[in-house]
Amino acid sequence: MKLHSIVLPLTLPLVLLLAATGCHKSNIPVTKLNKPAPTGTADNTPATPPISPAQPIAPPTTPPVATPVPDQNPGHFATSDINLDNYTQDRSALAAYTVHFKFDSAVVETSEQANLSSVAQALSDANLKLLIEGHCDERGTEEYNRSLGERRALALREALAKLNIDPMRVKTLSFGKDKPVDPGHDEAAWAKNRRGEFVLLHPKTPAQ
């Protein structure tokens, strides 16, 4: 009796399994469960780069994350509507004060304060406005970098606001990774490309 009660629960599922799978030899590919993805593939596909080992299966739902304060929108100033057609651009005036950024960062480093002060100084003529162009190195997708370049320009605008430059005088323009100053593919080139450039805007006189 006892043996029967052990053997039957063990063998019944097995029998069911065998009945279900049948004994047909089949060339149909059957996917096996829980097989880790291979790092190399056959035939004509290029080998995939090494990946982390497959994680244990996580619970299906992730609970909503209440956005904590550090991730809140630091952009306090709505962008300003400056029509570049009404201004002459002077790229050389502030070329020496280009600010550089760390990788994947829009934080204005304290070491850049001198550059910012010089830019603020140049804007002491209240007629002048400013264009800040944000740029990235190539190590990000195009759309991510377009957003990052804009964040860099906005961060510089906010830093200038702390130096009493009215944000409404400042236009931001992101070029993502489309306009590197150095086409190289090494850290030296990338460091040069992660930048915000300042362009002085002179209002055009009606005759221009």
Add this chain to the structure above:
Amino acid sequence: MKSTIETNLRPIQYGRVHSRTKCAAGQFRCALQILGAPLAGPVSRALGRGLLAILLAISILNVGRAQPAITIVSTGDFAQKPIPVALQGYTGETLQVLQFDLYVQGFSFVGAESAQYLINGSNTGTVTGSLTDKFAKSVLFSRTYNGASERRQAHALADDIVAAIRNTKPIGGSKIAYKSQSPQGPGEIYIADFDGWNAQKVTADGAIVAKPAWVPGRLALYYTSYARSNPDIYYHNLGTGQRRIIAGYSGLNTSAAVSPDGSKVAMILSKSGSPNVWICDASGADLKRLTKGIEDSSPCWSPNGEWICFAAKINSRRSLAKVRASGGEVERLATTGAPNPTEPDWSPDGKWIAFTSQAGGEFNVCVLAADGGMAPVVLVSGQNPSWSANSRTLVYNHGPAGHQTLAVVDVFTRQTKDCHRAAGSNSEPGWSR
């Protein structure tokens, strides 16, 4: 801010391909195929047995434990063997199209002895094709194609082959839109057949362009262009050539994504002072801000139109996230194992989210289960994946910086092929649906 700009594009012409079916041996079965009935036979019977066995195994393992519903997906789903077929009688362009289309939908090419299906026909004069199931020893269809061009006939034959064997949505007549960029930065928007052939330039502004997105079911695109010296989002009717700016606010306007019913556009605007996800209607009106994160980018829609998935920074970590298109809390999607996820795209069947993972200088196209419960799978080196209507083939770009090429990959077998190139660096493809 709207302006109407007329362009001199010739309207897009499509040739129409007609096919005639001959019902050969096995008339009833052939008739079933014409009517689009699902394939009966050894393939689905064996698959059914395999699935039953798997279900039993899971239920045995889970006896006695309360479990949330488990979706049967695993990383093993992305290491499937292709279905072997034999192509006989084809040459030149037709052979090239058949090989391309079938390869990137998970088929491989073998001799008749090892094949599961035989495809026999010719392309002298017009394309013909018959599909034989070797095991069932029956002809699934036998057709002649005419009209349009040889390429288009071959694409139609490939569609019929895939439909008969797999019943997935056809992609042979589908299009991609993409950007091609010169080293100096400016570029143009192009459209082409999904394999890159028959490319047509859509813009001629000599400006920086980005992220073309199709209006579902329509010959129209949204894209970003700096034609006005600012990144603005345009709506462009490819049939008439007319276009206008639907988002030209100060700051950044980019990354337009069209809702599945075409009625709304999600995009990234920085007008509030930080790049965030905004939604408007198809004409740019009824603008609403959806997110307030520190760095949001690249929104995409769920196929039921209820969710927006996008890239964000949450708890100081770059993540994928989702939020209801009607507004609400932002939820983080787990992508452990695939760092710095961006550029999500949601498969039309709702099951998968493809995205780009970036570490060091490397980009990888990865796939995540939309419901969670599966570690992300790395598919292939590249960026910017976009799903086709069949929910198994993706287009993406890869290659050296500044010299990128588009390619298509079958996610379940990982078979991939480069598309025909346009001059310049080809990237940011969007697949028409």
